[in-house]
Amino acid sequence: MQRLALSSSVFALLLLSTPALQADSAKPDSPSTAVAETHKEHEEHEEHGVHEHGVGTLSIAIADKVIEINLDSPAANVFGFEHKASSEADKKVVAEASATLEAGGNLFDFDKAAQCKFEKAELNTGQDELSEEEKAADKEPSTEENMGAEHLDVGVNWVFGCEQPASLKTITPKLFASFPAFERLEVEWVSDQGASAQTLEKDQAINLTP
Numbered sequence: 731m732q733r734l735a736l737s738s739s740v741f742a743l744l745l746l747s748t749p750a751l752q753a754d755s756a757k758p759d760s761p762s763t764a765v766a767e768t769h770k771e772h773e774e775h776e777e778h779g780v781h782e783h784g785v786g787t788l789s790i791a792i793a794d795k796v797i798e799i800n801l802d803s804p805a806a807n808v809f810g811f812e813h814k815a816s817s818e819a820d821k822k823v824v825a826e827a828s829a830t831l832e833a834g835g836n837l838f839d840f841d842k843a844a845q846c847k848f849e850k851a852e853l854n855t856g857q858d859e860l861s862e863e864e865k866a867a868d869k870e871p872s873t874e875e876n877m878g879a880e881h882l883d884v885g886v887n888w889v890f891g892c893e894q895p896a897s898l899k900t901i902t903p904k905l906f907a908s909f910p911a912f913e914r915l916e917v918e919w920v921s922d923q924g925a926s927a928q929t930l931e932k933d934q935a936i937n938l939t940p
């Protein structure tokens with residue numbers, strides 16, 4: 731049997747080829763929070779698929795003893811804002827949220843019998859490079875208009891190793907508890923046993939049985 735290649739491009743292909751997700755992305759936005767209303771250009775910002783505040787995409791790939799989990803989320807869900815952090819207060823928020831995300835072992839519960847251990851995390855905060863132009867723009871007072879123009883996404887890739895993968899029946903994320911701005915997680919998982927999708931609106935078990 732062909733082994734799954736564990737890379738983001740595989741996830742991207744899987745997601746693109748999933749009719750459920752395509753149908754979902756065509757649905758009108760449901761929750762209208764104050765934050766969402768200041769971001770009227772959402773529909774035009776589609777490079778990463780759906781950028782909807784409150785919503786994150788969790789992609790899980792299970793290949794033998796290796797569990798890889800990807801989170802793709804608007805930065806607002808984890809930092810509370812999407813501009814580049816320039817103030818000390820904003821930088822502190824980014825640093826603390828990044829530390830929480832990188833400590834992946836605290837963000838997911840696995841069936842004990844599967845003996846899973848957190849191995850590593852890769853985090854892309856979208857905060858890295860601040861161009862000269864952006865630095866200059868940062869000095870201007872923020873208006874609703876120029877705040878609304880910025881939409882940053884956060885990407886996290888966690889890798890876990892499980893000694894007894896056959897005993898792994900559920901994975902329970904704790905992202906809602908850690909980041910209350912999440913309203914919905916669109917979850918997709920794939921293993922050599924099958925694949926499925928599930929929508930979470932709170933921290934609850936993802937069923938890995940097809």
Ligand SMILES: [Zn+2]
Pocket residue numbers: 769781783804806812880881882
């Ligand atoms: Zn946004």
